[in-house]
Amino acid sequence: MTLDLTYHDSTAVITMDDGKVNALDNAWFRTMLAHLDTVEASDATGLILIGRAGIFSGGLNIKWLPTMNKLDMTEFGQLFGGALNRLYQFPKPTIAAVSGHAIAGGCLLACACDVRYALQGNFNMAMNETLIKMTIPGWANNIIENVVPKPYAAAMLSMAEFMSFEQAEALGIISQRFDDHASLLAAALEKAESFKQFSMPNFTANKLNVRTL
Numbered sequence: 453m454t455l456d457l458t459y460h461d462s463t464a465v466i467t468m469d470d471g472k473v474n475a476l477d478n479a480w481f482r483t484m485l486a487h488l489d490t491v492e493a494s495d496a497t498g499l500i501l502i503g504r505a506g507i508f509s510g511g512l513n514i515k516w517l518p519t520m521n522k523l524d525m526t527e528f529g530q531l532f533g534g535a536l537n538r539l540y541q542f543p544k545p546t547i548a549a550v551s552g553h554a555i556a557g558g559c560l561l562a563c564a565c566d567v568r569y570a571l572q573g574n575f576n577m578a579m580n581e582t583l584i585k586m587t588i589p590g591w592a593n594n595i596i597e598n599v600v601p602k603p604y605a606a607a608m609l610s611m612a613e614f615m616s617f618e619q620a621e622a623l624g625i626i627s628q629r630f631d632d633h634a635s636l637l638a639a640a641l642e643k644a645e646s647f648k649q650f651s652m653p654n655f656t657a658n659k660l661n662v663r664t665l
Contacts, residue, residue: 454480457487463644464496465637468503473510476557478524481531488538497652498644499542501565502549503558505633506573511556514584532557533591540564540595541663543656545647549640550617550626551633556580559608560592563599563625566659569640570626571633575617577625582612591665598663599625 454470466487468474491499503509512532520528539546539561548554548565554577562568562577579596581588588609597605600615601623607613620626630636 455483455487457490459494459496460641461645462495462497462648463500463641464491464494464498465500465502465641466491468501468509473507473553474503474558475510475513475516476532477513477516478527478531481535484535485531485538488535488542492543496544497650498545498547498647500547500549500637500640500644501539501561502637502640503551505551505571507552508548508550508554509558509561510553511558511560511580533589536560536564536595537591537665540598541660541665543659544652545644545650545655547640547643549636550575550577551636554578560595563595567643568599568620568626569636569643570617570621570629571636572629572631573617576614577608577617577620578612578614579608580612580614582610594665601625 454468456467458465546565547567547569548562550562550568550570552571553575554562556579559577559579579588593609596609600608604615604623608615617626617629621629628639630639
């Protein structure tokens, strides 16, 4: 299962695992949007997004992109920004349990969440579009710049500079790193428990005040 939605007490967990690099395509975006609708309508007080050990997401499926027909391209234009911005403005607290490399769309997924925990190891966050002849849409810049301090955001977005998880933690982008996948998920679940204290309408209003599109 590429995107598996489960619940741990009052916390929803979306697990990404396609057996490869958790690549994103139209089917992925549709499933994610459906899961977000389900979680919003549920009694869950928080959401965790996690990949398998070693990879969070490598971003868009670049093997699939050249094969898109006109309908695929139209849907892609709507779904890519629609899914990422839906997560970015999700009305419940979100945690990215960044379980490995977070590249391009994977970096956007991590930065679209409210909190980022990560796995210890030689992993990177990056927006590598300049290297693969792609232009980053303005809404994606907005997501990165909300989390990554300047001038690091500019270097990441225009120069395709990679950022290690160690550096990301030093800059406050990642809150904390953990030794293994089980500890990462356990810490995220513990953090999510604290969201029960929130007044959710006020949380949502305050979040949307700082996360404008």
